[in-house]
Amino acid sequence: MYGSYTGRSRTRGRAAGLRTTGTAAALGAALLLAGCSGDGDGGEKKSAPTVEQQPKDKDPYWVNPDGNAARQVAAYSEDGDEKNAELIRKIARQPVGEWIGPDNPENEVKGVTEAAAAADRDALLVLYNIPHRDCGQFSKGGASDGNAYRAWLDSVAKGIGDRSATVILEPDALLHLVDGCTPQEFHEERYDLLKGAIQRLKQQPATKVYLDAGNAGWQSPDALFQPLQRAGIAEADGFSLNVSNFQTTAVSTEFGKKLSEKIGNKPFVIDTSRNGNGPYKGGDPAESWCNPPGRALGEAPTTQTGDERVDAYLWIKRPGESDGDCKGGPKAGAWWPEYALGLAGATK
Numbered sequence: 001m002y003g004s005y006t007g008r009s010r011t012r013g014r015a016a017g018l019r020t021t022g023t024a025a026a027l028g029a030a031l032l033l034a035g036c037s038g039d040g041d042g043g044e045k046k047s048a049p050t051v052e053q054q055p056k057d058k059d060p061y062w063v064n065p066d067g068n069a070a071r072q073v074a075a076y077s078e079d080g081d082e083k084n085a086e087l088i089r090k091i092a093r094q095p096v097g098e099w100i101g102p103d104n105p106e107n108e109v110k111g112v113t114e115a116a117a118a119a120d121r122d123a124l125l126v127l128y129n130i131p132h133r134d135c136g137q138f139s140k141g142g143a144s145d146g147n148a149y150r151a152w153l154d155s156v157a158k159g160i161g162d163r164s165a166t167v168i169l170e171p172d173a174l175l176h177l178v179d180g181c182t183p184q185e186f187h188e189e190r191y192d193l194l195k196g197a198i199q200r201l202k203q204q205p206a207t208k209v210y211l212d213a214g215n216a217g218w219q220s221p222d223a224l225f226q227p228l229q230r231a232g233i234a235e236a237d238g239f240s241l242n243v244s245n246f247q248t249t250a251v252s253t254e255f256g257k258k259l260s261e262k263i264g265n266k267p268f269v270i271d272t273s274r275n276g277n278g279p280y281k282g283g284d285p286a287e288s289w290c291n292p293p294g295r296a297l298g299e300a301p302t303t304q305t306g307d308e309r310v311d312a313y314l315w316i317k318r319p320g321e322s323d324g325d326c327k328g329g330p331k332a333g334a335w336w337p338e339y340a341l342g343l344a345g346a347t348k
Contacts, residue, residue: 051063051064051065051070051092051093052093053119053120053121054093054094054095054300054301056120056121057304058302058303058304059094059095059300059301059302059303060121060122060164060303061095061116061121061122061123061124061166061301061314062095062112062115062116062119062121062122062123062124063092063093063094063095063119063121064095064096064098064112064115067092067096067318068318068320068321068335069088069089069091069092069096069318069319069320069340070092072088072092072320072335072337072340073085073088073089073092076088084341087340087341087344087345088320088337088340088341088344090297090344090347091297091319091320091340091343091344094300094301094315095121095124095301095314095315096124096273096301096315096316096317096318096319097124097125097126097168097314097315097316097317097318098112098123098124098125098126099126099128099318099333100125100126100127100128100129100156102129102141102142102143102152104155105152105155105156105159106155106156106158106159107159108159109123109125109155109156109159109160109165110159110160110161112125113159113160113161113163113164113165114163116163116164116165117163117164121164122164122165122166123160123163123164123165123166124165124166124168124314124316125156125160125165125166125167125168126167126168126171126243126316127153127156127167127168127169127170127197128142128170128171129141129142129143129149129152129170130142130143130149130170130173130190130193130194131143131144131145131146131148131149131186131189131190131193132182132183132186132190133172133173134172134176135176135181135182146189146192146193149193150193150196150200153196153197153200153201154200156201157200157201157203157204157207160201160204160207161204162204162205162206163206164206164207165204165206165207165208166207166208166209166210166269166312167201167207167208167209167210168210168212168240168243168269168314168316169194169197169198169201169209169210169211169212169236169240170194170197170211170212171212171240171243171244171316172212172214172243173190173194173212174194174211174212174213174214174224174227174228174231175212175213175214175218175219175224177190177191177227178219178223178224178227179218179219191227191230191231194211194231194232195230195231195232195235196232197209198211198231198232198233198235198236199232199235202235202236208237208238209236209237210236210237210238210239210240210268210269210311211228211231211232211233211236211238211239211240212239212240212243213228213239213240213241213259213268214241215241215242215243215245215247215252215255216241216242216247216251216252216254216255216256217245217247217279218245221255221258221259221261221262222262224259224262225259225262225263228259228263229263233263233266234263234264236266237266237267237311238266238267238268238269238311239256239259239260239263239266239268239269240268240269240270240271240314240316241255241256241268241269241270241271242270242271242272242275243271243316243317244271244273244274244289244316244317244323245271245275245279245289246274246275246277246278246279246280246289246292246295247275247278247279248275248278249270249272249275249298249299249313252270252275253270253307253309253310256268256270256309256310257309260309265309267308267309267310267311268309268310268311269310269311269312269313269314269316270310270312270313270314271314271315271316271317272298272299272300272301272313272314272315273297273298273314273315273316273317273318273319274295274296274297274298274317274319274343275295275298276295276296276297276298276299276343276346276347276348277294277295277296277346279292280292280293280294280295283327287326287327289323290323290324290326290327290329291322291323291324291326291327291328291329291336291339292327293327293342294342294346295342295343295346296343296346296347296348297319297343297344297346297347298313299313300313301313301314301315319340319343319344320335320336320337320339320340320343321333321334321335321336322334322335322336322339
């Protein structure tokens with residue numbers, strides 16, 4: 001098991017069970033934005049959870065009214081559990097990353113970006129489908145080969161079209177080249193795929209791309225800047241830090257500035273979704289990243305960071321979704337309401 005690298009971010013997985021995709025997502029969002037959902041036969045209509053968009057000048061990203069957290073709020077409210085419903089609202093009312101799946105990406109992305117555009121907001125997309133993803137661990141998978149990835153990426157770009165979107169590109173993919181997790185035989189192809197992905201996405205007129213650069217507890221700026229250059233960071237809008245990790249915003253900002261200085265002062269974004277209490281110090285250090293207890297939500301998503309080098313604080317990892325089947329959690333990416341309640345309850 002690849003567990004000796006205690007600083008790794010260990011993203012991810014995707015939402016399971018409660019998630020809709022593609023055109024269905026857009027239709028579901030439209031219904032929820034309207035404030036009601038039908039019972040299918042013209043009968044009584046039930047109220048949908050009210051999820052409003054954040055002020056655009058503070059946070060231009062789309063809040064999905066049909067996300068896992070919003071549905072959990074509705075379920076708790078239906079059961080009369082207003083205490084837990086209010087806790088999960090802390091998550092449901094914030095924009096989170098939409099992790100794009102391997103199947104029918106054009107329709108999925110089109111659904112998300114159209115729903116965001118209808119709300120006069122930008123979509124926040126996470127692309128996590130690189131071949132040999134996650135070195136065969138909890139979030140293993142990805143496209144079958146380079147050609148399959150290029151075709152998938154092209155479909156994603158077509159789905160975005162001319163609508164506004166911010167893309168977080170392949171969490172961990174670059175770092176696993178640096179730390180030796182990804183076998184050497186795949187390195188050349190991966191650099192080529194990352195550089196090509198940036199170039200393809202930047203053909204879309206309103207798309208921003210942030211190439212993932214790991215977190216402040218995993219590798220150093222000196223170890224990262226040349227791989228970032230090789231992967232095409234010069235053509236990207238910037239880089240992302242702390243995806244699915246727990247490093248504090250202050251530490252991440254300091255790390256990001258040191259790295260930025262080495263790559264032409266590129267700006268960066270920070271995942272603050274679960275860093276409110278910083279990293280977990282207990283248990284097995286090799287699994288400190290995986291569903292750690294006692295964590296809290298971090299700063300709310302915003303583009304008003306007060307630092308010209310930090311473009312945004314974002315919730316890239318979706319709070320309440322499991323890191324993997326450790327510490328009693330479900331598979332990576334599955335919604336875990338108990339963990340979501342813990343995050344929200346520990347948030348000041």
